[in-house]
Amino acid sequence: DGGITQSPKYLFRKEGQNVTLSCEQNLNHDAMYWYRQDPGQGLRLIYYSQIVNDFQKGDIAEGYSVSREKKESFPLTVTSAQKNPTAFYLCASSLPGAHGELFFGEGSRLTVL
Amino acid sequence: AQTVTQSQPEMSVQEAETVTLSCTYDTSESDYYLFWYKQPPSRQMILVIRQEAYKQQNATENRFSVNFQKAAKSFSLKISDSQLGDAAMYFCAYRSEWGGNRDDKIIFGKGTRLHILP
Numbered sequence: 001d002g003g004i005t006q007s008p009k010y011l012f013r014k015e016g017q018n019v020t021l022s023c024e025q026n027l028n029h030d031a032m033y034w035y036r037q038d039p040g041q042g043l044r045l046i047y048y049s050q051i052v053n054d055f056q057k058g059d060i061a062e063g064y065s066v067s068r069e070k071k072e073s074f075p076l077t078v079t080s081a082q083k084n085p086t087a088f089y090l091c092a093s094s095l096p097g098a099h100g101e102l103f104f105g106e107g108s109r110l111t112v113l
Numbered sequence: 114a115q116t117v118t119q120s121q122p123e124m125s126v127q128e129a130e131t132v133t134l135s136c137t138y139d140t141s142e143s144d145y146y147l148f149w150y151k152q153p154p155s156r157q158m159i160l161v162i163r164q165e166a167y168k169q170q171n172a173t174e175n176r177f178s179v180n181f182q183k184a185a186k187s188f189s190l191k192i193s194d195s196q197l198g199d200a201a202m203y204f205c206a207y208r209s210e211w212g213g214n215r216d217d218k219i220i221f222g223k224g225t226r227l228h229i230l231p
Binding site: 031033035040041042043044045048050058088090092094100101102104106107 | 119122146148150155156157158160163204206208210217218219220221222223224
């Protein structure tokens with residue numbers, strides 16, 4: 001079945017450690033997105049990518065990094081520079097235009113201890 | 114920059130009744146898409162309904178319909194015959210029409226939590 005897979009579902013890390021969240025899609029979508037969800041804040045865009053080897057900062061990119069070496073994969077690294085990394089992270093993908101619908105993964109919950 | 118505002122953080126409705134969730138947005142563009150997404154307790158985001166700005170006719174999907182007022186930049190969601198399974202967080206979202214524009218953000222509101230009362 002086609003879809004988006006995020007892993008791990010739950011992740012704990014100590015302060016000062018970098019952590020990478022995986023996002024893989026087999027929908028053949030060009031565009032991929034990372035959102036952060038906090039209570040009362042909705043979904044805030046971290047990074048997005050329209051094509052391989054290209055990506056743009058979203059509204060809250062500080063303390064995060066991404067890569068887009070393959071069309072199917074868009075990993076997000078939460079660095080030690082991110083001051084409040086505890087959150088729920090959602091990865092999404094879409095075709096450009098074409099009704100513009102986003103398809104979401106199941107999310108990753110990161111907790112910093 | 115585009116913004117999306119959902120002014121109702123929480124709402125409640127009696128089962129089988131009708132409820133309307135509000136959404137307003139701000140944009141200088143003429144072509145765009147609007148969406149309502151549902152996030153149940155599982156936290157899986159589910160598309161409820163979509164509206165193309167160039168279409169005057171309001172979108173409808175079974176018990177879900179929208180009231181799209183382009184001039185007023187308003188995009189409300191009406192849920193008819195509310196069911197217990199409708200209890201969720203609902204997000205309104207805006208997307209620009211694709212035109213090779215690298216700045217292809219999809220902007221979400223802060224959400225409205227809908228409670229269904231049995």
